[in-house]
Amino acid sequence: MQKLNVLFFGQLSEKLNTRETSLMVDLPISVNEVVKLLGQRHGAVFNECLSAPHILAAVNQQMQTNKDISHSDINEIAFFPPVTGG
Amino acid sequence: MRLIISESALLINELSCLVTPSTCVGGVNSFTGYMRDNNLDRNVNAMFLDHYPGMTESALARIIEQAKNRWPIIDGVVAHRVGKVVPGDLLVYVEVQTAHRQCAFDACNFIMDTLKTTAPFWKKELTNEGEFWVEQRDSDVIALDKWQQREN
Numbered sequence: 753m754q755k756l757n758v759l760f761f762g763q764l765s766e767k768l769n770t771r772e773t774s775l776m777v778d779l780p781i782s783v784n785e786v787v788k789l790l791g792q793r794h795g796a797v798f799n800e801c802l803s804a805p806h807i808l809a810a811v812n813q814q815m816q817t818n819k820d821i822s823h824s825d826i827n828e829i830a831f832f833p834p835v836t837g838g
Numbered sequence: 839m840r841l842i843i844s845e846s847a848l849l850i851n852e853l854s855c856l857v858t859p860s861t862c863v864g865g866v867n868s869f870t871g872y873m874r875d876n877n878l879d880r881n882v883n884a885m886f887l888d889h890y891p892g893m894t895e896s897a898l899a900r901i902i903e904q905a906k907n908r909w910p911i912i913d914g915v916v917a918h919r920v921g922k923v924v925p926g927d928l929l930v931y932v933e934v935q936t937a938h939r940q941c942a943f944d945a946c947n948f949i950m951d952t953l954k955t956t957a958p959f960w961k962k963e964l965t966n967e968g969e970f971w972v973e974q975r976d977s978d979v980i981a982l983d984k985w986q987q988r989e990n
């Protein structure tokens with residue numbers, strides 16, 4: 753089992769009422785599998801918000817375009833809406 | 839290039855002389871973005887800039903590398919404010935120094951277009967009517983697509 757730090761930013765952190773949580777997970781694991789686990793542990797609102805197609809995910813601070821790819825080296829995952837800097 | 843993420847005020851006078859052009863520099867182009875006091879017909883009193891510490895720095899460093907791979911950049915600055923800001927505060931400053939002017943214009947434009955759609959910052963406006971998270975604009979995505987199409 754691996755400890756996975758999970759971060760939320762922007763509007764998503766307000767909707768979920770948290771910036772950070774952690775999970776013990778079996779590796780390898782995909783972004784979508786992490787979403788499913790978060791929904792089981794924290795409630796359906798997590799699954800609903802994190803499954804929205806516009807929500808982006810970064811694994812170890814690298815943007816992910818395919819949320820079904822399994823990662824065997826992962827200790828941080830972040831979820832956030834489209835960015836609006838500048 | 840210098841990379842700055844700051845929770846305290848960014849000052850144009852300090853940023854604009856941060857990197858003294860070497861004698862091989864022929865052109866310096868910069869963009870300075872400030873917080874407006876209005877958006878979408880609403881008065882905006884203040885704004886909060888959320889960001890992803892660590893990934894923000896690596897994302898901006900990647901953008902700078904991409905720009906350096908496309909243009910012969912000699913030096914420059916990318917600076918971005920985070921935290922609470924008020925109208926008139928400097929939000930973003932990009933400066934590019936090159937031998938010739940067109941490279942400086944293009945690289946500065948590319949860095950801003952890429953930053954707006956790939957760097958992990960999120961703006962929340964604080965208004966008399968409430969707090970509103972800023973939505974990504976289609977025009978920003980189209981601006982980035984323009985650079986990607988030029989590359990292909």
